Amino acid sequence: MSYHVSKHGEIIPMDTRMIISTRYKTITKAVNREFWNSTSETSHSLYVGSYGRGTAVDTSDIDMLVELPKSEYDRFDIYKGNGQSRLLQVVKSAIQTSYPRTDVRADGQVVEISFTDGIKFEVLPAFVSSDWYENVTYQYPDTNMGGNWRSTNPKAEQEAMRSKNNSDYGLLFDTCKHMRYIRDSFFSSYHLSGIVIDSFVYAAIGGWSWSQPSSTSSAPAGDYEKHLYNTYINTYRYASTITAPGSNQTVDLRNSRDCLEKVLYKMTQ
Known part of the structure; x- marks a missing residue:
């Protein structure tokens, strides 16, 4: 599966x-x-x-x-x-x-x-x-x-999220929702806040996007999920904070790191 x-x-x-x-x-x-x-x-x-x-x-x-x-x-x-x-x-x-x-x-x-x-x-x-x-x-x-x-500054965060989601044809929102699904289905006893999920995906998504209408993807299945996991390992595995989108406010990452890693690894399978 x-x-x-x-x-x-x-x-x-x-x-x-x-x-x-x-x-x-x-x-x-x-x-x-x-x-x-x-x-x-x-x-x-x-x-x-x-x-x-x-x-x-x-x-x-x-x-x-x-x-x-x-x-x-x-x-x-x-x-x-x-x-x-x-x-x-x-x-x-x-x-x-x-x-x-x-x-x-x-x-x-x-x-x-x-x-x-x-x-x-x-x-x-x-x-x-x-x-x-x-x-x-x-x-x-x-x-x-x-x-x-x-x-x-919630309005700045919402505007940044909507703008990015539009530019990647919905991939940002779909990824954030999927990570919540994985968290709730497999790691509900762990802590992973919604703002950490959204801030991480916003920062890590890079140039990835869903294919434009009437076009097909050129990336092999699983490459996107591996990109997210590797970004976490290389950048956030030992970080104590992450920056919220739009508002640039500091978000505490420490209590969410373990679950974030588990969710991202599960998505690579």
Whole structure:
């Protein structure tokens, strides 16, 4: 049996995507009502994580970001004793107005909403900010270690991933999804984060792509997978970090290295 990458299109069924969309809009509306005096189901929110980057294969974690007014940052930043935790509790309460009988809890950096059908949303409250180069980023709360603010740039990551996927005729997304499939099917007891998978494939894919429509591949089967594995061995086997696409933020690689190597080796078989 071959574990090579193949063209397989969407993994998550459309009816499941519709359920996700409905819940996304309900959460967005609840947060907008609380913080923006608005009932919009689409403003001030976006999908992030694997689902937002287009590389998810399951619905166990749907990540979304909700933008809050800058005045809320000023309000909670002056709190003594973990204002970040207080902010999460306020967002949690806002969401509970729409889901009073659902398991909703604040955890670390996000508000988790666990539905009985196995779909879980992780909602990240954030504030628009800018870096030194005037690139738009987001600041979000981290309640760990007494509370602090961290930075993320999901839009840059999504744009970079989509652009590369278009240029290689879908090979980037197919590879990232396939690696998640291999991880979940054979190495589920190991840790390998989605951002590590996406960052690695983005960096390692090089000039490889699916053949253009109406043309055939000139590469022998398995060469692409060997290229990915060899890139890992030669460049990342002993690395402690990897760079996220687009945002260029540093991603910790250490806890994912063992599983990443196992997945890549399995794909060469």
